[in-house]
Each structure stands twice: as structure tokens, then as C-alpha cells.
Amino acid sequence: MDYRAGNAPSVGYALARLGIEHELVTKPDQIAAADRIILPGVGAARATLDSLSESGLLESLTSRVRDDGVPFLGICIGLQILFEHSEEGDISCLGWVPGHVRQFPSTARVPQIGWNAVRKRRPHPLTADFPDGGHCYFVNSYYAVPDQDDDVLASTEYEVDFCSIVARDNIVATQFHAEKSGPLGLGLLTAFVDWDPAC
Amino acid sequence: MLTKRLIACFDVIDGRVTKAQQFQDNIDVAPAEELAQRLYEDQIDEIVFYDITASAQRRKIDLDTVRRVAQHVFVPFTVGGGIRSVDDMFEVLKAGAEKISVDSMAVRNPDIIRQGAAAFGRQCVVLSTQVKCVGVSNGLPSGYEVYIDGAREPTGMDALDWVRRGEDLGAGEIVVNSIDRDGTAAGYDLDITSAVADAVNVPVIASGGAGDVEHIADGVTKGGAQASIISSILYSPRFERNLGVRELKDALTALGVPVRPYLDV
Numbered sequence A: 001m002d003y004r005a006g007n008a009p010s011v012g013y014a015l016a017r018l019g020i021e022h023e024l025v026t027k028p029d030q031i032a033a034a035d036r037i038i039l040p041g042v043g044a045a046r047a048t049l050d051s052l053s054e055s056g057l058l059e060s061l062t063s064r065v066r067d068d069g070v071p072f073l074g075i076c077i078g079l080q081i082l083f084e085h086s087e088e089g090d091i092s093c094l095g096w097v098p099g100h101v102r103q104f105p106s107t108a109r110v111p112q113i114g115w116n117a118v119r120k121r122r123p124h125p126l127t128a129d130f131p132d133g134g135h136c137y138f139v140n141s142y143y144a145v146p147d148q149d150d151d152v153l154a155s156t157e158y159e160v161d162f163c164s165i166v167a168r169d170n171i172v173a174t175q176f177h178a179e180k181s182g183p184l185g186l187g188l189l190t191a192f193v194d195w196d197p198a199c
Numbered sequence B: 001m002l003t004k005r006l007i008a009c010f011d012v013i014d015g016r017v018t019k020a021q022q023f024q025d026n027i028d029v030a031p032a033e034e035l036a037q038r039l040y041e042d043q044i045d046e047i048v049f050y051d052i053t054a055s056a057q058r059r060k061i062d063l064d065t066v067r068r069v070a071q072h073v074f075v076p077f078t079v080g081g082g083i084r085s086v087d088d089m090f091e092v093l094k095a096g097a098e099k100i101s102v103d104s105m106a107v108r109n110p111d112i113i114r115q116g117a118a119a120f121g122r123q124c125v126v127l128s129t130q131v132k133c134v135g136v137s138n139g140l141p142s143g144y145e146v147y148i149d150g151a152r153e154p155t156g157m158d159a160l161d162w163v164r165r166g167e168d169l170g171a172g173e174i175v176v177n178s179i180d181r182d183g184t185a186a187g188y189d190l191d192i193t194s195a196v197a198d199a200v201n202v203p204v205i206a207s208g209g210a211g212d213v214e215h216i217a218d219g220v221t222k223g224g225a226q227a228s229i230i231s232s233i234l235y236s237p238r239f240e241r242n243l244g245v246r247e248l249k250d251a252l253t254a255l256g257v258p259v260r261p262y263l264d265v
Helices: A008-017 A028-032 A045-054 A057-067 A182-194 B032-041 B063-070 B086-094 B104-108 B111-120 B159-169 B190-199 B213-220 B245-254
Strands: A037-039 A072-075 A099-103 A112-120 A134-140 A142-146 A152-158 A160-168 A171-174 B005-013 B016-021 B024-031 B046-051 B077-080 B099-102 B125-133 B144-148 B153-158 B173-178 B204-207 B227-230
Touching: A008 A182, A008 B063, A028 A057, A037 A057, A045 A057, A112 A160, A112 B005, A134 A182, A142 A160, B005 B032, B005 B204, B005 B245, B016 B032, B024 B032, B032 B046, B032 B063, B046 B063, B063 B077, B063 B086, B077 B125, B086 B099, B086 B111, B099 B111, B104 B111, B104 B144, B104 B153, B111 B125, B111 B159, B125 B159, B125 B190, B144 B159, B153 B159, B159 B173, B159 B190, B173 B190, B190 B204, B190 B213, B213 B227, B213 B245
Parallel strands: A037 A072, A072 A171, B005 B046, B005 B227, B046 B077, B077 B099, B099 B125, B125 B173, B173 B204, B204 B227
Antiparallel strands: A099 A142, A112 A134, A112 A152, A152 A160, A160 A171, B005 B016, B016 B024, B125 B144, B144 B153
16 A cells, blocks of 8 residues: 555565565555555554545555455554554554554653564464564554454564564554565565465 | 664765765765665665765755665665755655655755654654764854765754754654764764764764774764664775675674674575
């Protein structure tokens, strides 16, 4: 999904390198035709949600992911807007995953920017080939706290231990930028494309 | 644990990476696209690309080269040079960068920092500063003055005042680029780097002067920086021997600096 507050071109370049057929989409009917959906993001939660609603993409995305069960990958802000509420701007988000998004404590230097270790919390096809403790590239001032431990696929430490990969039904999301995390990140994109949530 | 980043810096002229000394006498290194690909494969943590003549020539950034480089770089990629407006930023992001570096233009129009952060988020806007040790005086309490336009123009602004203002306006990272140390291989200016790291709460990047592994380690320990910009060590033809990322990471690990581990692929 390509929208103003996103970094879809970077994700597009990564998919091209991997030989994965894809399209940067800006219109609702293009989403309706997609087999898998990636929502990248770099900006603020409110700007992302506003941009998605104004472009009419949100309705189509919701129907595809929630009703049709299409595999969905959120990246960075694309993870945070999945929860019920975000402290960033004190706003309601999509609520597809129970939980909240909190700000890092004031003792931390924010944003967190850089490579940090991703620890696997449970087995999942997305991370089957990902080495436990592998480093990925993070840029975030906020972090997600899922209500249910089972939704936490991996976690990372930065002042607090936070959820760095979410997985629930046909929805997965990474707090780090998989498209900018070198060979390990590209491996996750490949795993997402191969993933069948029904299995 | 968050690791310290090694950032390769490209000073680009006409699509080619060059290497300067104290912002002068640039010599040719390699095409930007080719060097980017080589460094990505060598597992550099991040690449910064400066179109170093765009600002002085009052022209737009070389988007074709940005686009060609971005296609090979699957680690963070920051681009700067000649950025005047939010629309310019958007063009660069569309070309495949995820961070925008502003420097001289932000001094001329500080509001660009606020506008960029509002449009794309704080994490997207890197404030790069060229600082020179000039001694403490009335208007310069830190003794460091901000320069612009390839270190040619003094601004009369105090370095610490400027980075604090930049952070308030919305910069997500601050690059401290020492004019005195640029290309000298004498080590980062640790005094101003640590003063900036104390002055702001966003990540700080040491730049200018890294000549060996100890310098890089000093920048992120004594200098208090979260990342180090390097270039000469990696590819300057003026250096007798350049080092690869693996050698640098092994040596930094031995010195106790936490780094993203080098992968055997």
C-alpha cells in the first residue's frame, strides 16, 4: 500500500530484489484484487490512519483482511495502528489486535534508532528460518503491548521488553523495518509471501 | 540491546562518490551505485548520501542517482543535499530513501525541520551540522560555531543552541560533523560530540575524522554518540589500507562496543 506517509518504494525495491511479484497500490479496487497485503509505514499513527481513510483504502483493506482473511503484513507504524489505542496523539486505532501502544519511558533516548536483537517467543512459519536474537533495524518512539501473550511472536529490549513481531490469525506485523534489515529482514519478507495462515 | 551503528557516508558529485579533506579537494572514489552495492553486501549498517554540490549550486537533488542507489540498499538509507521544501523531501522518499538530511537549508529556513517532521514523522528528519571550534565568545558559549555551504560560510550560531533548537523543531537525529577533523583521520571531535549528546535526547551521530577502529569506539563511548559516520576507513584512496565491515565489527566487539553481528551468509 502506497500512501503519502509511507515508504512503499523501499518495500517495493526489496520485493523486486527477491523476485516477488508486487504492485504499489493507491486505489481501493487494487486492494480488492490483492492476494497478500503489505502496509509499510514510517510516520505518525494519526497521519497514517488519516491518509488511509481519506484515500478510501481503509475500507477495502478492512474487508480484505478481516472478512476475506488475506495474509497481511504491517511494518513499523503498520504494526502500531493494528491495536486498539495509541498514546501517540491519544487516538483510537484499528483494534484488530487487542492491546495498546505506549511511549518509551522518558529515561530512553527517543526515537530508538538502530539495530536491536529480536528474540523469538513462540514458533511460527514467519520466523521458522529467522535466527533467535537476529538483529533488525528499528525506528520507533512508541511500542505495542498486546493484551494476549500469544499474539507476541518476538520481543526486543529497549528500556522495556516490547513486542517486536505480532502474529494473530492472518495478521503479522514487525515493529522493525523488515525491508531495511539486510538479509534477515529480506528473509522475513520471503517467509511472509510463502506463508499460508490456514496451515 | 540497541547496538551502535556504523554508517558509510557518500559525498556524491555527478553520481560518483568522492572523498574530501576538510570539505575541500575532493578526489574520485567510485560510482555511487557500485559502492553502495559493495557496502550493502559487506553488511554496512546504514548509508548516508549527500549530494554535496546541490545546495551551493541552488539545484534540486540528483534523484536519478538516489533511485539507482536505493535499489541496492536494504539497510537504512539517508539522503541530503539541496532539500528546500516538504515536496523535495517527498520526492526523495519516493525515490527510496527513508530519512532526509537537512543542513545548510535548515539554517536558512529552520521551519523546514518542523514541516518535515509534521509530514513524515520526527524519525524521518536528520539534522546535520557542520561545526568548527572557534573558541568561547559572547555569542558562542560552547566555543563551536555552525558553518554552512560546505564549511565555507560561518553563521554566527552556537552549535549547542542550534542542535537544541533543531530537536525542539522536530529533528529525529543529529549529526555532529567536525569541520576541523573532516578527512584528517585524527579522530572525531569528542568534546563537541559529547556536548551535543548531553544537550539533546534524540540519537547523535559522530562524524568527521575517524581514521581507525579506536576512533570509532571513542565516538560511541567517550563521545556518547549512538552511531559513527565513516568513509575514509572504508574506501579512501588516500589510505594505505582500507578495512572491511567485518574487520571493523570484530575489532569493535573486542573493544567492548555492542554492534550488529556480522552474518555468515
